[in-house]
Amino acid sequence: MKRLLIVALMLLTCAAAPPEKAQRTVELEAPVIEREPDPKVPGGELWKASGGVTLTTSDVNIKADSMTVNVGKNRTMEQVQAVGGVVIKGSRKTADGIEQRLNATCNEATYLMSEERLLLSGNVRGTMVEVQNDRTWDLSSDKAHLWLREDRMRLERAKVKLTEPEKPAPKQE
């Protein structure tokens, strides 16, 4: 009886344990990386990288002349601000499992890490390709919002061109 109780308790404990959150690795490369306290956030930090910077995560790769990373007091990266000659390569999956690959350039970009959202501004030019069906969107805009974990994008003052592969003509009998 006691054994049964112990086993049941163990099972309950396992079931009650919250699922472990996914780990994300962020890597930043630059000739110069500086750290200073964030004057606006008590306990927060600012990491400034300059001289040609590359930021890589599992979702996105950003290159820029300089970047500033805001770190909250709980020691998590909150946002990355990239300035000058920004080049972005990213990918995401839509709800129906289609993989979209994005290549974009702009003057400034902010990567809001807690929201998994990219905000691009200043002469935004980009291409989004749907890998499975070979659809391509060519886009240009003043400002673009791109959600990395949602099938969602918002463009301001934009021009979008969709190119779809030609469907093979039905066979005539």
Place this chain on the structure above:
Amino acid sequence: MFRRVALAALPLLIAGCAGGRLGEKTAQEKREAARVARERRADRFAPVRLRQENLKSTLSDEEGRPIWEATSKLIEVEEKTKTGRLEGARFIFYDNGKPALEARAPLVTANYKEKTVQLRGGVEGISLTGGYGFRAKEAEWEYEKKQVRASGGVTLWREEWRVVGDELTGDTALNRVRLVGKPARLMVTQKSK
């Protein structure tokens, strides 16, 4: 008559001889005193070496606030150059009288006049205020600049944060740091949404 004269002359002769010897001794003493003074002057600038084991020492500023506190297995102090050579040393560097950085190294040279410390042979340091630590081949701390510099395979770390580079410059408590590398690399593993 001759006897009387001889008897009278004898004490005079003795006194004269003695007086001569006395005069000669004074000159010798003067020479000796000059030699001792010369040696003392020379001694003042001669290297004096102190060697002590398992020593704890503290260097303080004019107001009595500690500048650093050092413990080591062995210390050799050279008075002429005001330097100490320490082996197996642990230093606590102070900033405005408050402990700011703890650093350990197998070999350390501390200059008590310039108030600089050079750590070699694999340095480990940890900020006593900000929680960041670093590892490097060598490091240097300067009291006047309140600055720490480390070089050679530098790693700055805190929890899951790692920054690697060739050179690190920062304030004593590592609140502000600058890493230079080819490239310098920051790596963080954190929980995502």
